[in-house]
Amino acid sequence: MVWFSEVEHLRGFAALAVIAVHVSMNYTVIPVVNLLALLDVFVYIAAHFAVPVFIVISGWVLAARYAGEYSIREFYRRRAKTILIPYLFFSALYLMVTVEGAFGFAGVPSPERVAEALLLGTAAYHLWFFVLIIQLYLLFPLIVRGYDFFDRGGAALYLLLSLLFLQVLWNAGAHLLGAFAGTEWYTVLIRLFVSHLFYFVLGIHVARHTGGFRSALRSLSPAGMIAAAGGGALLLGGIWMAAVLHYGSIGGSSLAVFCVYRLLEPLYYVPVVAVLVLAAWRLEEGGGRSAGALRSFGEHSYGVYLVHPLVIAAGAAAWASLTGLSWADWLTYPVIFAAAAVVSYVVVRGLSGVPYAGYLIGGSRVRMGP
Incomplete structure (x- = not known):
């Protein structure tokens, strides 16, 4: 298999963004x-x-x-080993340990709660990703054959545009159905593979x-791509800032705001992917400690993703006890972000060398994605 030098840096960027979220x-x-x-x-x-x-990376590396x-x-055996074991273990852990609100022991969950958590990835706020990626892995042989069929006919870009249109309609429709038929509909629909199939x-x-992608990307103006990504961030971020200012919260915003967001989000995410690839290339070419640190962080991003909520x-909790500062204080956010990134990485890096621990938190061969 041909390896892509930019992948680990992309994983590093994405893992830092997850912590920021x-x-x-x-x-x-x-x-x-x-x-x-x-x-x-x-x-x-x-x-x-x-x-x-992360979804783009998964499709990229699997297809390669x-x-x-x-x-x-063998494909399904490898996917089960890298995804199902960590998902089951950390679902059990997060069902018993509270990471939202007060940090502590949540008690033994009921069978109904366990079933819901495993089906919907609700044991903790970040595990929904596993429900999504498991579906994409299960369907990968069909999806890639469908793509190759269109690609051989010279219609790959038509397929991508069609999937983009379908994904936007699906995600906006999930909000509509959730608003009129019950929030549980949104919870289910937004976790189905169609919601991220385009990526x-x-x-x-x-x-x-890959060759054509790299050539096309190098032919574009870096300043233009940065402007597109930055403009998308300002537009989407500005929409939600205005909505929160007007309605008091994201959850209390109008249905129109949610649907407009779903219509616009791919126009932001695609330029961001391009900008991050350019940044990865720049780091690869420059080398140095920062490039090495981000690469290593990306190599351990699977484990970082799993443990960072803890x-x-x-x-x-420790910060509030030591300083008296809470989430209502400015200093809390950069301190907790830096601590989460560093401590998660150190823990995962340390455990990755422990026998069999790699199956749970990701060793050097088990990373976010395939």
Whole structure:
């Protein structure tokens, strides 16, 4: 299999963005809508490119690894080993340990709660990703054959545009159905593979046309791509800041705001992927400690993703006990973000060398994605 030097850096960027999302989301406990809360809302929305980037990487690397003939049985065996074991273990852990609100022991869950958590990824706020990626892995042999069929006919870009249109309609429809038929409909629909299928197939397209992708990206103006990504962040972040300022919270915003957001989000995420690839190239070419640190962080991003909610919750509790500062204070956010990134990485890096621990938190061969 051909390896892509930019992948580990992309994983590193995405893992840092995930931590930023889960730190900034604590704006909800700030009692008033002030400047700190609005800034947190902006970071929360702007950093949501993390999951689309991970999905693109998954499609990219899977399509490269399984480009020719391969054993379907071996494919599913490898996917089960890297995904199901950590998902089951950490679902059990987060069902018993509270990482939202007060940090502590949650007690033994009921069978109904266990079943819901495993089906919907609700044991903790970040495990929904596993429900999504498991579906994409299960369907990968069909998806990649469908892509190759269109690609051989010269219609790969038509397929991508069609999937983009379908995904936007699906996600907006999930909000509509959730508003009129019950929030449980949104919870289910937004976790189905269609909600992120465009990004997965985009990764497959990059794997099949890596040379053309790199040439096309190098031909574009870096300043233009940065402006597009920055403009998208300002637009989406600004929409939600205005909504929170008007309605008092994201959850209390009107249905129209949610639907407009779903219509616009891919126009932000796609330029962000391009900018992050350019940044990865720049780091690769420059080398140095920063490039090495981000690469190593990306190599351990799977484990970082799994453990960072524990570090955030424990760190926030310790920080409040030592300093008296809470999520309503400015200094809390950069401190907890830095602590979550560093401590999560150190823990995962340390455990990755322990026999069999790699199956749970990701060793050097078990990373976010395939």
